[in-house]
Amino acid sequence: MGRSERSGERRPSSPRCVGDRDPRRQHPLADPPVAARSPDRVPALREAWQRQGLSRSARSPRAVPLPLSGIRVIDLTRLLPGPFATQLLSNLGADVIKVEDPEVGDYLRLVPPALDDTSYAFAMVNRNKRSVAVNLK
Structure with missing residues (x-):
C-alpha cells in the first residue's frame, strides 16, 4: 500500500506477480547445502565410507535391494x-x-x-x- 503525496491517505499499490522478484535475492533454502549436492564433497563422510570399504557403486540407490527380490x-x-x-x-x-x-x-x-x-x-x-x-x- 502506498500513500498519496498530497493528502497522506493510503491507496492500494499495484499488484506484484511472483515473477517480479529481484533475481539477485534468493530464498535461503534455494541453494542446497554441500552435503545434499554431493556427499563425496564432504571429507568426513568420504573418509567414513572409505573406512567401511564402501565404493561409490555400493552407495548408489541401485545397490538397495528391490522390494520383491527373492520372490x-x-x-x-x-x-x-x-x-x-x-x-x-x-x-x-x-x-x-x-x-x-x-x-x-x-x-x-x-x-x-x-x-x-x-x-x-x-x-x-x-x-x-x-x-x-x-x-x-
Missing part, C-alpha cells in the same frame, strides 16, 4: 494385461518365469511390428523374465 512368480498369462502385470512384478525384483504352450506360444508374439521374428510388444512386456515351454497334455 518367484509363475506367469501363465497371455496377451497384454497379464504380461504387463508380471512385468511390473519383475521390475520390483521378482523372479518371473513365463510358461508358454510349446505349439503356439503367447499370442502377443504374433502382433506386428517385429524384428527378427520377435514382436516389439512381446519383448516389451516380457523383459526381465525367464521363459519355459511346457506341454501339459
